[in-house]
Amino acid sequence: MDNYFNGREVHKSLFLHQQLFEQEQHSVFAASWCYVGHDSLIPQPGDFFTTDIAQQPLAMVRQKNGEIVVLHNRCPHKGVKVLAEPRGNVGRFIRCPYHAWTFKTDGELLSIPVKKEYDDCDLSTCSAHRGMQAVAAVENYRGFVFVRLQAEGIDFNTFFGESLSTLDNMVLRSPLGQLRIVGQPLLHRHRCNWKMVVDNQTDTCHPMIAHESSAGEAIRLWKETSDQTSPSPMVVELFSPFMASYEFFANMGIRTWPNGHGHTGVSNSIHKAYADIPGYWDLMVHSYGERQATEILEDTRHNTVYFPNLMVKGPIQTLRVIKPISAQETVVESWIFELLGAPIQLLERTVQYNNLINSPCSMVAHDDVEMYERATEGLRSHANEWVNVARLFESNESYERTQVVSGTSEMAMRNFYNSWQHLMRENHATPPEQ
Ligand code: FES
Numbered sequence: 177m178d179n180y181f182n183g184r185e186v187h188k189s190l191f192l193h194q195q196l197f198e199q200e201q202h203s204v205f206a207a208s209w210c211y212v213g214h215d216s217l218i219p220q221p222g223d224f225f226t227t228d229i230a231q232q233p234l235a236m237v238r239q240k241n242g243e244i245v246v247l248h249n250r251c252p253h254k255g256v257k258v259l260a261e262p263r264g265n266v267g268r269f270i271r272c273p274y275h276a277w278t279f280k281t282d283g284e285l286l287s288i289p290v291k292k293e294y295d296d297c298d299l300s301t302c303s304a305h306r307g308m309q310a311v312a313a314v315e316n317y318r319g320f321v322f323v324r325l326q327a328e329g330i331d332f333n334t335f336f337g338e339s340l341s342t343l344d345n346m347v348l349r350s351p352l353g354q355l356r357i358v359g360q361p362l363l364h365r366h367r368c369n370w371k372m373v374v375d376n377q378t379d380t381c382h383p384m385i386a387h388e389s390s391a392g393e394a395i396r397l398w399k400e401t402s403d404q405t406s407p408s409p410m411v412v413e414l415f416s417p418f419m420a421s422y423e424f425f426a427n428m429g430i431r432t433w434p435n436g437h438g439h440t441g442v443s444n445s446i447h448k449a450y451a452d453i454p455g456y457w458d459l460m461v462h463s464y465g466e467r468q469a470t471e472i473l474e475d476t477r478h479n480t481v482y483f484p485n486l487m488v489k490g491p492i493q494t495l496r497v498i499k500p501i502s503a504q505e506t507v508v509e510s511w512i513f514e515l516l517g518a519p520i521q522l523l524e525r526t527v528q529y530n531n532l533i534n535s536p537c538s539m540v541a542h543d544d545v546e547m548y549e550r551a552t553e554g555l556r557s558h559a560n561e562w563v564n565v566a567r568l569f570e571s572n573e574s575y576e577r578t579q580v581v582s583g584t585s586e587m588a589m590r591n592f593y594n595s596w597q598h599l600m601r602e603n604h605a606t607p608p609e610q
């Protein structure tokens with residue numbers, strides 16, 4: 177079978193089958209531009225950050241000249257994963273902990289203990305001589321570092337196109353035009369397929385239902401216990417929009433871009449009505465002028481999904497990487513940013529949001545996780561082979577151009593599955609890299 181998406185339905189095997197999972201690592205992830213990390217994670221020469229993309233261990237390393245190189249994190253000798261920590265500094269060179277082969281920070285082989293014992297083996301013709309290999313297709317877009325693991329493929333700007341405007345907006349919210357990652361990510365393991373989590377990011381018809389017992393209850397309690405004259409506490413302000421109506425979500429709109437990207441919150445969003453932070457507007461006007469500052473701050477996109485597995489929230493400065501572990505296991509990393517040059521209260525709000533909504537201790541996140549896990553159980557049923565994504569489907573729907581549709585449409589999901597299927601078919605013949 178290769179018709180996993182028929183325009184209005186997705187086959188349940190996408191969420192269950194390990195064989196498809198293995199295939200999509202190669203066909204979807206290695207062929208797409210995937211997010212590695214933010215360059216503020218590695219400010220100094222020798223700093224490194226490690227991650228996995230398409231089940232490949234990688235390390236991004238800051239060079240002496242300030243550039244960033246992304247290395248395959250594998251010793252050319254016996255294959256040891258050289259950099260094991262999530263973050264650190266390699267010093268002047270990288271040293272493998274097994275037999276102490278060393279490498280320059282760009283991966284070039286530097287030295288081998290007792291090198292003369294290789295004198296007669298013509299090591300220069302062995303692949304080990306190439307050192308730790310660097311990924312060829314790397315792009316640092318305003319601090320956000322992406323790679324495409326396949327040597328040949330779509331270029332960065334064509335892949336993302338206009339969708340980069342979400343990253344632009346988050347950067348421009350800093351009066352200095354600069355972001356900094358703060359702390360470590362919150363990690364939340366879900367027993368479900370990664371695509372269920374992606375799907376949820378543009379699902380605007382679940383918050384008022386699935387989050388009623390958490391956000392809804394918090395709001396009810398506040399109404400019952402407050403005199404309604406004092407301003408809402410920050411937590412209530414952050415929770416409240418989760419209980420907004422269908423009409424609110426429909427009116428805010430969804431924009432889709434080619435190649436599977438899209439965002440909720442075009443003309444309005446759940447992040448629009450936050451209280452002003454004293455001093456911030458003046459700083460923004462000073463940096464950008466009144467007109468541009470207004471444009472930047474009025475663009476309050478809700479969730480931007482970058483195909484395949486990145487979600488960005490510009491107005492609250494959070495970013496989530498939805499990491500596939502296996503067909504039925506996913507880890508969501510939630511990162512936060514400081515807007516350099518902005519009042520510290522903005523960071524406070526970001527921290528508060530991440531803890532309230534994304535943390536493994538969050539009340540809200542568990543509502544979604546329970547739905548993913550129950551869907552994983554329910555999909556085992558033989559009653560129905562398909563998952564429905566037909567809401568506000570239009571018969572002449574196209575995924576080739578940018579468009580804005582109702583905020584309660586499932587068009588962004590269809591756009592995502594269409595790209596997924598396209599890549600699965602296009603790259604199917606190539607055997608997975610070993
Ligand atoms: S495995 Fe790295 S030096 Fe031997």
Ligand SMILES: [Fe+2]
Pocket residue numbers: 376382383386387544
């Ligand atoms: Fe949710």
